[in-house]
Amino acid sequence: MLTLLDSASSSPWYFFGYFLDHRATDLGWLWDHTWLSVVPVVVGLLLALPLGWLARRYSWAYPPMMSITGLLYTIPSIALFVLIPPLLGLDPLTPLQVPIALSIYSTSLLVRVVADGLGAVPTETVQAATALGYRPLARFFRVELPIAVPVITAGLRVAVVANVSIVAVAGTIGLDNLGRLFDQGYTLSVTEPYYPPIVLGIVMCVLLALVLDAIVLLVDRALTPWRRAVRSR
Amino acid sequence: MIRFDGATKRYPDGTVAVDELSLEAPSGQITVLVGPSGCGKTTSLRMINRMIEPTSGTIWLDDTDTASLPAHELRRQIGYVIQNAGLFPHRTIVDNVATVPLLLGEDKTKARARAMELIERVGLDPAFAKRYPAQLSGGQQQRVGVARALAADPPVMLMDEPFSAVDPVVREQLQEEFLRLQNDLGKTIVFVTHDIDEAIKLGDQVAVLRVGGKLAQLAAPADLLARPVDAFVAGFVGRDRGYRALGFTGAGTIDTHQEPSVAVGAAYPGHGAGIDGWILAVDADGKPQGWLPTGEEQRGDVVTDAMLYRGGTLAAQGGSLRAVLDACLSSPSGRGVVVDDSGRLVGSVTAREVLDLIEKRG
Numbered sequence: 288m289l290t291l292l293d294s295a296s297s298s299p300w301y302f303f304g305y306f307l308d309h310r311a312t313d314l315g316w317l318w319d320h321t322w323l324s325v326v327p328v329v330v331g332l333l334l335a336l337p338l339g340w341l342a343r344r345y346s347w348a349y350p351p352m353m354s355i356t357g358l359l360y361t362i363p364s365i366a367l368f369v370l371i372p373p374l375l376g377l378d379p380l381t382p383l384q385v386p387i388a389l390s391i392y393s394t395s396l397l398v399r400v401v402a403d404g405l406g407a408v409p410t411e412t413v414q415a416a417t418a419l420g421y422r423p424l425a426r427f428f429r430v431e432l433p434i435a436v437p438v439i440t441a442g443l444r445v446a447v448v449a450n451v452s453i454v455a456v457a458g459t460i461g462l463d464n465l466g467r468l469f470d471q472g473y474t475l476s477v478t479e480p481y482y483p484p485i486v487l488g489i490v491m492c493v494l495l496a497l498v499l500d501a502i503v504l505l506v507d508r509a510l511t512p513w514r515r516a517v518r519s520r
Numbered sequence: 521m522i523r524f525d526g527a528t529k530r531y532p533d534g535t536v537a538v539d540e541l542s543l544e545a546p547s548g549q550i551t552v553l554v555g556p557s558g559c560g561k562t563t564s565l566r567m568i569n570r571m572i573e574p575t576s577g578t579i580w581l582d583d584t585d586t587a588s589l590p591a592h593e594l595r596r597q598i599g600y601v602i603q604n605a606g607l608f609p610h611r612t613i614v615d616n617v618a619t620v621p622l623l624l625g626e627d628k629t630k631a632r633a634r635a636m637e638l639i640e641r642v643g644l645d646p647a648f649a650k651r652y653p654a655q656l657s658g659g660q661q662q663r664v665g666v667a668r669a670l671a672a673d674p675p676v677m678l679m680d681e682p683f684s685a686v687d688p689v690v691r692e693q694l695q696e697e698f699l700r701l702q703n704d705l706g707k708t709i710v711f712v713t714h715d716i717d718e719a720i721k722l723g724d725q726v727a728v729l730r731v732g733g734k735l736a737q738l739a740a741p742a743d744l745l746a747r748p749v750d751a752f753v754a755g756f757v758g759r760d761r762g763y764r765a766l767g768f769t770g771a772g773t774i775d776t777h778q779e780p781s782v783a784v785g786a787a788y789p790g791h792g793a794g795i796d797g798w799i800l801a802v803d804a805d806g807k808p809q810g811w812l813p814t815g816e817e818q819r820g821d822v823v824t825d826a827m828l829y830r831g832g833t834l835a836a837q838g839g840s841l842r843a844v845l846d847a848c849l850s851s852p853s854g855r856g857v858v859v860d861d862s863g864r865l866v867g868s869v870t871a872r873e874v875l876d877l878i879e880k881r882g
């Protein structure tokens with residue numbers, strides 16, 4: 288009897304039951320996972336806007352900036368998670384190391400995106416804006432940036448989905464987020480495989496990524512009515 | 521008035537794009553800068569609104585040294601139209617046009633109302649106001665570009681090859697409407713083109729630049745055609761300049777002959793009707809529609825549109841000798857048709873008579 292129940296609850300399909308059993312914890316981790324994925328993208332975008340603008344404005348700055356950001360992106364996340372606290376003098380188990388590391392990744396990804404997005408704004412349009420009497424800052428926010436939105440939101444979608452997956456890595460070193468489910472699955476599988484928390488982790492990460500991606504897409508659509516007008520011609 | 525006073529532009533790489541240019545663009549007139557590609561037209565134009573700063577020399581806007589104003593303030597009083605219009609793709613047409621009034625701090629309702637006025641003024645359907653630039657044709661976008669430049673009613677307009685990127689038919693329309701608009705508005709305009717025909721058609725005065733950014737000749741179009749100062753200008757002005765110069769000679773009171781006509785829809789005229797085997801077909805209002813051959817066998821009971829030869833151009837009464845001569849040369853009957861202001865038949869002349877008139881006037 289006992290073995291039968293055990294085998295039912297260790298089936299991969301039991302993940303939903305597992306979720307119900309540990310609802311409060313899992314929802315807490317979902318929330319952690321969500322803000323850890325989103326906040327770094329926002330920070331990254333805020334940093335990437337001026338950096339991307341610089342890379343465009345001073346063409347000599349573009350190649351080195353792209354090399355540096357490319358290099359930063361190749362540092363394994365686990366190394367950053369471990370190195371950031373001692374480097375910045377933080378408590379080793381502070382949850383801050385994750386958003387800091389992810390902000391570095393998001394910035395690296397988005398600098399190129401912003402620079403390329405601004406580069407795709409037609410020269411004539413920028414010149415027309417200048418000729419009509421826009422000052423540089425107003426021109427950036429009212430003309431160049433709005434036109435670069437489609438390229439930038441495409442980059443944001445990549446960044447946010449990548450973050451959902453990188454955050455999970457931090458779960459395996461004991462920081463709270465959905466990654467903890469993989470840690471649990473691993474711990475519970477000592478004698479025989481126990482899949483439900485692992486499957487639950489995958490399902491929740493995928494759903495979270497889909498929802499965040501959809502939100503960015505909606506923001507994109509709200510900001511660019513002009514692109515749909517073109518298509519419906 | 522815009523006055524270049526020894527303006528020079530040397531780019532950082534050493535290229536001298538404009539060399540000691542001194543030139544005055546009088547108020548209320550169209551001054552055209554024309555010359556081969558790379559001769560410094562765009563650079564000259566952009567020095568006026570300081571999108572390019574002169575290396576030396578001064579450019580005056582009436583009594584103001586343009587260098588003494590903050591660039592953005594200077595630019596807001598100068599309309600600017602470029603090739604391909606350079607519209608803001610993310611803004612509707614009405615908001616594109618309202619740009620400068622909004623920058624000048626006008627309230628949104630007023631700026632939009634003014635924009636709507638201009639949209640109609642440049643010959644666009646007001647229904648376009650809510651569309652985005654990509655939903656308009658090249659010619660329509662160019663009109664929006666002109667409306668946008670006019671929105672704050674600037675005394676000065678700069679236009680850089682505004683009609684070069686559209687097809688010839690649309691270009692001609694845009695040119696005609698531009699002249700009509702300028703007739704009403706009387707702006708001080710500096711217009712850049714590489715097309716000598718356009719320069720001659722639009723300019724009150726034409727400045728021919730040579731490569732290296734030197735002024736070769738500044739003259740009224742008719743003078744430019746009649747008296748090019750040197751071989752470069754003569755070559756640039758072109759081979760059929762004698763014929764084109766006729767465009768500046770009014771036909772005056774050229775005598776026309778009465779021209780027999782037949783209405784479209786009327787009975788087919790008898791064999792040999794008209795003169796020399798051709799009779800002019802007109803519509804119910806007396807407007808010429810085309811020529812009907814009468815030397816051949818009868819092709820139907822009534823005259824239909826499909827039977828007409830439509831090759832001939834029409835010359836307006838009081839128009840130029842060039843238009844009259846062209847009407848003669850393009851007419852299958854050899855007789856050029858002259859019409860009045862409302863397009864009704866006045867009479868006809870022959871090429872021989874036009875040439876006699878030219879010779880007589882010497």
Ligand SMILES: Nc1ncnc2c1ncn2[C@@H]1O[C@H](COP(=O)(O)OP(=O)(O)O)[C@@H](O)[C@H]1O
Pocket residue numbers: 531532533535536537555556557558559560561562563564
């Ligand atoms: N930013 C620049 N740097 C260096 N040379 C330039 C620059 N812009 C234009 N030039 C050169 O200056 C000359 C005049 O250019 P431009 O004014 O654009 O001519 P146009 O409008 O008559 O074709 C050309 O030889 C062009 O190559």
Ligand SMILES: [Mg+2]
Pocket residue numbers: 561562563
């Ligand atoms: Mg040019």
